[in-house]
Amino acid sequence: MRRWWNTIQELELLRREMDDLFHVLDEGWLDMPSLEYSFLPGVSAQTYPLVNIAEDKENVYVEALAPGIDPETLEVSVLNNTVKIAGEKSAVKDVKPEAFHRNERGAGRFIRTLSLPVEVNADKVKAEYKDGVLLLTLPKAESAKPKQIAISVS
């Protein structure tokens, strides 16, 4: 029974990774206006946390929206060019279901795996969690940094 479950989990992970890949490839999807609003983590959010990625010559920066996470449950791991962000958003404690007027905030464990365009130096990754936003600073591996080539004019 256990082995079956593992296989299903593996397949699910693979499926998610493929989905992510298509998202990156399909550049047109950013223009959809609904996505500007859909980041708010609700019960129905599928991808969590949502991220913005930026880069300069030295680093890749990942900004992830994850309000209300207990910082102790946050885990970030890096392997080659893959970043895994995991954590747990705890639900409001000691409230009976009938006491809720509104319950829109989702809760539970989450894992998200991102593939970065370059390899990063896993030893020097910095992670900072503030105001419900996780900011990762991932220094690029030496081999991935752009090289300046001097041109001699004769």
Added chain:
Amino acid sequence: MKETTIPVKTEGRRVPDTRESGKTLKPVVDIFETAEGLTVVADLPGVQKENVQIQIENEVLTIKATPKSKLSLEPIYQEFKLYPYFRQFQLSDRVDQEKIKAEMKNGVLVIQLPKKEEAKPKQITVNVS
């Protein structure tokens, strides 16, 4: 607790603006009742404590907050855009507006709305004779 989404015209008293100019985001909230009153929990990622505005005017609770991105560069891959948060709720007259407390932690805003003394449940002892 009722949410005001349509401007309400009430004779004899001014109702605060129920619309905000410009693009805003509606934060997700949990609202639940305790013995002391109501608690509103709102997710406001990217908002610092100083940039939250909570107003109560004519029994309308307004939450306004301005988030700030931690990225100084333009993103090359983008899944979200940050806009000011804005949401309003109609409060009941049983809320003690003088004793409202708010707290901000890890991008989550918690507002405590205590009930007025006369609205609190009273324990009545039943005498069996």
